[in-house]
Amino acid sequence: MRARSFLLATLLLSCGAEEAPTPPPTPPTSDGFSWNLPQGFPAPRVPSDNPMNRAKVELGRHLFYDKRLSGNGTFSCGSCHEQARAFTDGRGLAVGSTGQEHPRGSMSLANVGYAATLTWANPLMTTLEKQALVPMFGEDPVELGLAGQEEALFARLKAEPRYQELFPRAFPEKGAEPFDLDAVVKALGAFQRTLISGRSPYDRHLAGEKGALSEAAVRGKELFFSERLECFHCHGGFSLADSVTHEGKAIDEITFHNTGLYNLDGKGAYPAPNRGVLEVSNQAGDMGRFKAPTLRNIAVTAPYMHDGSVATLPEAIDHYAAGGRTIPSGPLAGDGSKNPYKSEFVTGFLLSEQEKLDLLAFLESLTDTAFLTNPEHADPWPAP
Ligand code: HEC
Ligand code: HEC
Incomplete structure (x- = not known):
């Protein structure tokens, strides 16, 4: 794994405001796909073997919400990633199609196409195409429960009239046999790259719209971006997340942070199997290191943190104010x-009651209602 000094160097590199890239004009694809990017958003990075097109995005949306994608026909990606909750599920820990509890909570998919790494703490998981295989075929925990069912899955998909049209339109290069796993994960990836959220009141404020934010939210914004609170070091840039990638970006800074949620033994231990990057790297220094997720739409994604152990936003603020949580x-x-592994940016601060309300008002101003209700991101299947 990465040496600590390298992590520190990249951490420092990622300090300060992310350069505000102007989106390059994105000419529509041959079938009319274009990004329709919010102001200040660069184009997402797209794998060269999975170019965007409208038919693929539409196929991906159908698959994302299709319960045929689970072993017992009860679950889809959308069961744990609900649009109205910014594609989370309202649970502390996710529960899969067979009732098995996941050790971690489901994550927002807002701006997931810009995430340099995926899931809570896995530096090796870097593409949406690869990530989709985990909920589909994973056996510990079972999410969709498709292990050993590939043939049955494709028989089910082929029998659906909509797919008879959508698969060939999305993958004309595959010829007569477009029904395969490669097509499924590529279509899911293309759909998820369109889940872009950047039209909240905060964005309208950035664009210069007077009155887009309340006075309290404007004060909260100053606090969020201050050296006193340090939030922006890890939740910065257009995505208000860490480890962001996009088209034209030279180097991806991939960083994970221990925010002092636990300290079981006085030596920094987090409870297994949620010890952060350490679970993957086996390096002691990675104890409790997690990805800093986007804070966009954060008011609709409670409960919080990798294990849902923080119930509300005021509680999350208290955690940072105390410089780490005491249980x-x-x-x-x-x-x-x-916690000896805690980030140097989580040192604690004093907030007045008014300042706390201001910070809350800012976090609430990140809710992008247009994103949460966009019909292009919604379940396309008729209600049963
Ligand atoms: C049982 C609930 C469940 C189902 C079903 C599910 N997910 Fe997830 N999803 C999760 C959880 C939990 C995580 C965090 C996983 C981790 O950290 O190990 C996650 C994380 C993700 C991430 C990473 C997001 C980020 O910001 O890093 C993506 C992308 C994702 N899921 C896409 C999908 C897709 C696509 C499907 C369907 C093929 C799907 N999920 C089905 C619960 C679920
Ligand atoms: C050192 C980097 C760092 C700093 C500074 C930081 N955060 Fe975080 N934040 C993280 C990480 C990492 C997580 C996920 C931690 C986990 O699950 O163990 C997180 C999670 C959160 C969550 C929950 C997100 C979710 O989807 O569950 C909120 C809310 C949050 N931070 C708000 C803030 C605020 C407000 C500040 C400033 C007071 C702040 N953060 C400062 C790194 C940071």
Whole structure:
């Protein structure tokens, strides 16, 4: 894995405001696909073997919401990623199609096409196409439960009249046999790259619209981007996330942070199997390191953190204000603020009641209603 000094260097590199890239004009594809990017958003990076087209995005949307994509016909991606909740599920820990609990909570898919790494703590998971295989075929935990069912899956998909049209239109290069796993994951990837959220009141404020934000939210914005609170170091740039990639970006800074949520043994331990990047790298220094997710639409994605252990936004603010969370008793007891692996940007601060309300108002101004209700992101299947 990466040496600590390298992580630190990239951390420092990623400090400060992300350069505000002007979106290059994106000419529509031959079938009319264009990004329709919000102001200040660059074009997402698209794998060269999976170019965007409208038919593929439409196929991906159908697959995303299709319960035939689960072993027992009860679940789709959309079961754990609901549009109205910015593609989360309202649970602390996700629950799969067979009832098995996932060790972590489902994540927002807002601007997921810009994420340099995917899932809570896996530096090796870098493409949407590869990630989709995990919920489909994973056996521990079972999410969609398709392991060993590939043939049955394609028989089900082929029998659907809409797919008889959508698969060949999306993948004309595949000829007479477009029904395969490659097509499924590519279409899901193309659909997810269109899940772009950048039209919240905060964005309208950035664009100069007077009154887009309340006075409280404007003050909260100043706090969020201040050296006193440090939030922007890890939730910065147009996506208000860390480790962002996009078309034309030379180097992806991939960073993970320990924010002092736990300290089980006084030596920094997080509870297994949620010890962050350490689960993948086996490096002690990666204990408790997680991805800093986007804060866009954060008011609709409670509960928070990788394990849903923070119920509300005021509670999340208290955690940072204390410089880490203290759990007084029980099996998870410990003083997270003394976690030796904690980021140097989580040191704690004092907030007045008014300042806390201001910061909350700012976080609430990141809700992009147009994104949460966009019919192009919605379930295309008729209600059963
Ligand atoms: C059982 C609920 C569940 C289902 C079904 C599910 N997901 Fe997820 N999703 C999760 C959880 C939990 C995570 C976090 C996983 C982790 O950190 O290990 C996640 C993470 C993701 C991420 C990473 C997001 C980010 O910001 O890093 C993507 C992308 C994703 N899911 C897409 C999908 C797709 C596509 C499908 C359908 C093929 C799907 N999911 C089905 C629960 C689910
Ligand atoms: C050192 C980097 C860092 C700083 C500074 C930081 N965060 Fe975070 N933030 C993270 C990481 C990493 C997570 C995920 C932690 C986890 O699940 O263990 C997170 C999670 C969150 C979440 C929950 C997100 C979700 O989808 O569940 C909120 C809300 C949040 N941060 C708000 C803030 C605010 C407000 C500030 C400033 C007071 C701030 N953060 C400062 C790195 C940081």
